[in-house]
Amino acid sequence: MTLYLIGIGLSTEKDITVKGLEIVKKCDKVYLESYTSLLQCSVSDLETFYDKEIVIANREITEQGDEKIIAEAQEKDIAFLIIGDVFSATTHVQLFKLAKEKNVSVKVINNASVLTAVGVTGLELYKFGKVTSIPFIEDHPNLETPYNVLKDNGDLHTLFLLDLKPAEDKFMTVNVALEILGKIESKKKEGLINDDLLVVGCARLGCDNFIVKAGKLSEIRAFDFGGPLHCLIIPGKMHFVEEEMMELWSD
């Protein structure tokens, strides 16, 4: 019996790989982790496409109930679906590790992730520095980390993943992310964030209606990126091809 950790991609029910779909169809129980990301389709769209009932794994089930899932995988084939790719939110490493420690067979089926989908911007993936996230400021009023990461990344590009609370239908926009960085700048006054800074806002990467918009912070601040999910990039030093891509996305 096996625990399958399956990435289901970024867009709709059809983004699962053929291999992933074949495994889901033969599994005895299917969990969906839905608190670290969001698809552009509903859970019932997934259930219809897979022809399987889905159990929603909320933060409590996965972070405290890992043991339960592992115990189930000793008896049955269990699929654990992750939006995007499997290990691009660290939470799931615990599940994998626990399975290994308990000698439970565990297999990983990879898929696309926001971490690679940002390649469409034209910014070279191997020139990104540390990825950081921007939490809702009301939860972290003394927030400085994303600002410090931007500073430490120096000439490298910085990807900011934005906070989300799917259970409350709350998703941070690029606009709010820029506002939060501006608030940190006004406290730290190190001159990293200013109206002329080149920033790249991305929405719904990997989906048919994705948006990439590059421009000065003063322009992007008011740009409407539409529905979730959004992320933000602040480019570092660019090659001329990267600069040309920025021009392409600034129209």
Ligand SMILES: C[S@@+](CC[C@H](N)C(=O)[O-])C[C@H]1O[C@@H](n2cnc3c(N)ncnc32)[C@H](O)[C@@H]1O
């Ligand atoms: C914790 S990450 C989840 C990563 C996911 N497991 C993956 O592999 O893509 C969630 C954050 O990444 C960003 N994100 C995820 N998917 C995105 C997409 N398709 N377009 C833009 N941003 C996205 C958003 O900022 C979102 O709040």
